[in-house]
Amino acid sequence: MIRRLLTLAVLTTASAFAQQISLTGAGSTFAYPLYSSWASQYHTLHPNVEVNYQSIGSGGGIRQLIAGTVDFGATDGPMTDKELAEAQQKRGTAILHFPTALGADVPSYNIPGVSAELKFTPAALAGIYLGHITKWNDPEIQKANPGIKLPAANIVVIHRSDGSGTTYCWVDYLSKVSPDWKNKVGVGTSVNWPVGLGGKGNEGVSGLIRRIPNSIGYIELIYSIQNHILYGEVENSSGKFIKADLNTVTFAAAGASKTMPADFRVSITNPASAQAYPISTYTWLLIPEKMSDKTKGAALKAFLHWGLTDGQKYAAPLAYAPLPNVVVQRELQQMKKLQY
């Protein structure tokens, strides 16, 4: 049996025209549905390249990238200067951010008896996550939803337990709309939560929301859609209640694409645009500037190029907004920095 397997392995290796290349990446669960679709499509187009993406959370992805155990990382909260310096020191290479798509954090809930789409004010979201608002029929929630009968049940708050870019986007938004949040909790891929239960990954949080009645959690839009979890509209900076979808997220991106910094590390939460969904974010692939294995480097570069161009068409069916063309052009320029 073993001999047969060995012969088979030798034969397939010998007959394969190109060398088998596997790239390992880890991080964001926010963008996992997109990257897993990319990996599968790309493998069909280039059977000799396998892109193995593991969704361990943005925090974990950044850690493993710094430790050098993965070829690329993925995050939805940009790496901090300290993390970039640590990577430079440990790996001897800069890490470049490449936006790949845009997504939205949506407040998703499971309230027995309520099948309507709720509206959330920034004050309501901050209040719930600070622990000030504890009942579903709290006046702050009720006043935005006049026609809906909300129960007097306690709110079960769900957040992420792992280091997460989804969290980064969520708390970045809360910090912008609530001074109280900014002072007491702050921004990061993981924070000291005043209240709530932790779930691992977008997958885990979605699972908890589905299982626990009267719960609320923040997840990437596609997880709400695929799992038929209700999610609410959020009031933006112009006082309009906006539902997260392809258009409203694209509006958020459009405003920010003009002011995009050279390293692409930008936050687009709570933008000025009246049509924009306020809790949107870019999601980034983290690519090392230098790689010791040139063959792998070339494959990674080709995969990135494909993702930024042809791969963009797989974003919309999964409810991620494709990149604005201006940003894609600038990224293709940035790719010239990659030294392999």
Place this chain on the structure above:
Amino acid sequence: MIVSRSSSNSPSYPPRSRKIINYIMLSLTGLCTLLVVSVLLTILVYLLWNGVHALNLNFFTKLPAPVGQSGGGVSNAIIGTLKLLALASAIGVPIGLLGGIYLSEFAGGWSAFTVRYTTDLLNGVPSVVMGIFVYTLVVLPMHHFSTLAGGIALGIMMIPIALRSTEDFLRAVPRSLREGGLALGASKSETIFTIVIPAAIYGIITGIMLDVARVAGETAPLLFTAFGNQFNSPGWLQPTASLPVVIYNYAISPYDEWHQQAWAAGFVLLSGLLVVSIIARLILARGKKLSHG
């Protein structure tokens, strides 16, 4: 203690209260036995009940489908687990076997005590710690999650049980056999390898098979060593999928189809372990029959 008393011959002995207590205790122990057996049966039936929809040919032959899309299987995880177990056995069995022989045949005094004591401590090390240990020792320097790292983690976990079970079965070989061998002019090593070990071989094999079955279900040591892979892992130096990690990831996911596949994977894993364990018992029974018959 057998003192005959006049009361013991009376027709009312044993007294009724004792008979009642006897019945109560007997039925209690019977109930507990039933409970233990039914837990295993319930788990098996429950796994099968929930996973039966996902158990089809694709499940065994296909790679996982992209997130949120239907179809796909876990062939890569099944192959991954088999590779991990093969590697773990290649590491754990020789060390455990030779260590067990040393303990039972050569060691004495404080060295035996030290080996035995550290082995037992090693057995008590939480499996997640073993994962972190191998991550630091193998993954970080090699800059790669790999089948190799996962196999080493499981292999180290196999050593204590392989060692202690080998020692126990060797010790059960009667001293007279060893003396017989030596009296006929065989050297000590000849005696051990041609008389003592063959006499205990069925037990030793059983112990090792149960040991393999034990580590087959470990998740924690694999999370940061074997990592995961949605493709087949070529060779030994790439990250690989494994059944326990797939079950863990799929079980916490929000997708119904993944839940079903997790149940099915659990059923496949448990059935595999049951088969191994039954074969182990059969080998042991055959060994007993041979040595007594």
